[in-house]
Amino acid sequence: MLFNVVKYAPIIEKARTSFWFVPSVMVFSSIILAVASVYFDASYINNSKLKIPLIYAIDVDAIRSLLGTIAGAMITVTSIAFSITIVALTLASSQFGPRLLRNFMMDPGTQVVLGAFISNFLYCILVFCAISFEAPYTFKPGLTVVIAVLMTCISVGVLIYFIHHVAKSIQADVVIDDVYEELQNAIQNLFPTNSKQQNFAENSALIEPDVSQRHTQLKVAAKCSGYVQTIDQQALVTLATKHNVLIECCLRPGDFIVKDAVIAVVHSNMAVPKTLINDAAGKIILGARRTPVQDPEFAIHQLVEIALRALSPGINDPYTAITCIDKLNAVLCGLTKRNFPSPQDFDQAGMLRLSCKVLTFRDIASAAFEQIRQQANRDVAVTIRLLDSLHNLIMEAQNDEHKHFVFSQTKMIEEQQNKLSLAEDDLKTINKRVASIYSVSK
Structure with missing residues (x-):
């Protein structure tokens, strides 16, 4: 359902192409994990008769030294991973073009790797602080240490994967195939198969009101300069139906528009509220760069x-x-x-409500x-x-x-x-x- 994606497309696009969203989620999860593990050791193990000597017989000073070593190693590996990532981005920018940086930044593998290292570091720091408390808040760490060691083992595997992944991701064939797959996904979402051709034919055969018969024309101006990222056509049809108007969209996703230029025209036979202009403009999202959501x-x-x-x-x-x-x-x-989208959208009564430019x-x-x-x-x-x-x-x-x-x-x-x-x-x-x-x- 494209219209559901359109509403949140700019936010989703920013999150997917950032190095902060996935690592932030993983860091937040590591904080919860650290609190939960410390609470389990302090509340249940100390107050129960459950004893696991192999885990709970380790000296606290040794555990503190181990956590400090792991934390120092993780922050070092994190800096190395960031350095490798920047080198890969620089190489990709010079060889394939700066626009391909978006594809490298949205790579989930790199985002998870950076998040794993930072999460491991933060977990060890939090546990290190927890076991340094004095009485009556002291506790015997066990589960917390096991989790720290497991996270470290996973981080080692993640480091090996990251080196392989970076070496693979900068290969020309891999980069081209990634762009190709993204393009294919966009086409599947935007263009219907031939099985839907009959529906388009039926819609085109409906009686369309002539634009010239609508005496009132209100121009919708762009609030800023930028590229058209998304147009929520379903919302525009709903808006036009509500006010009994016809909205003519003067551009399509990917077009560049300057501030105060006309992006749409509202055709009506009666007076329409001024809020309609702002509502219509809000359904056309402008941004500093193009996105593949509808383009x-x-x-x-x-x-x-x-x-x-x-x-x-x-x-x-x-x-x-x-x-x-x-x-x-x-x-x-x-x-x-495949069939290309119809330039006309109708309401349930068969009235033309939206006319727009299409590819x-x-x-x-x-x-x-x-x-x-x-x-x-x-x-x-x-x-x-x-x-x-x-x-x-x-x-x-x-x-x-x-x-x-x-x-x-x-x-x-x-x-x-x-x-x-x-x-x-x-x-x-x-x-x-x-x-x-x-x-x-x-």
């Missing part, structure tokens, strides 16, 4: 940026660019089997191919893979829009290559693939 082009641009950096003279890594093209091709082939197949496909095609005009291997991808796409095409995009891209590639001085065999290979694409339409 699949965001992840598309991430893959394109990786490909463009790989094709730059400074890096010159065509294989990474080819991998990005393969992932983009898989996404576009999948999109040919089309050509918008996404152009974002995926245009810049790579322009940058790869002198790289024969990448050009050939682009043509192979276009051939795969024309084989999956479901309508004229899909076919027109493939033919237009193929024609531009053909024109670019004919203007270059290429080897005869390379030119034949390219022309052969171009001919295979054109032959599909015959």
Whole structure:
């Protein structure tokens, strides 16, 4: 249910892409664990006849020394882990682009590792303070020490995992696949399958009130400059139904808007309360950066940026660019089997309540191919893979829009290559693939 996610999407996005949320939850849990274990040792073990010599026969001074050693080791390992993380972020920023830092920061593995080390350190400090109390608050530690040792053993395993995880996470294929998986998840949430096509057709056949017949127009202005992160369409439809108006949204997620610019227009035949303007503006969330919640082009641009950096003279890594093209091709082939959202939303009575800008197949496909095609005009291997991808796409095409995009891209590639001085065999290979694409339409 997309509209449920939209309401809390900005908060969820900030929490997922931060290094503080998961570690904070783990630190809070370690505080509760320390208090509970100390309370158990002090209240139940001291007042019961239960004796476990192997655990409760350890000298308190030895326990205090052990906890101090563990705490010192954990804070040292934590600083090392933070240093490794910063190095990985710096490398990722220079090799894949600064926008990919978001993907590294939202990695749950890194967040859990940092939280585990800090939690272990804080637990040992709290227990160290508890066993230092003087009478009548003294107690025989046992369970608290066992938990501290277990947490330390787990932290050792976490450290080994972290080293492996960092070495793996900065590999180009892993980074590309992570972006691809996020893009696929966004597409599944935003675009329905063909099984829902009948519902769209029925909605489009409903009688729509003409906008020109509504005499009153109120403009909704942006309260700040920024990117459109989410639009709560369900809430806008409910709001429009409540006041018997038509809301025309002038932008879509991913668009940039400046302060006081018009983001929506309210059409009505009667006077509407001024609170409607603020309510409508509150359903359109603006932020300093784009998010993939309702903006699949965001992840598309991430893959394109990786490909463009790989094709730059400074890096010159065509294989990474080819991998990005393969992932983009898989996404576009999948999109040919899905329906794009309707630009119109109706209430339960069949009245048009919301009109908004929506993405089309050509918008996404152009974002995926245009810049790579322009940058790869002198790289024969990448050009050939682009043509192979276009051939795969024309084989999956479901309508004229899909076919027109493939033919237009193929024609531009053909024109670019004919203007270059290429080897005869390379030119034949390219022309052969171009001919295979054109032959599909015959």
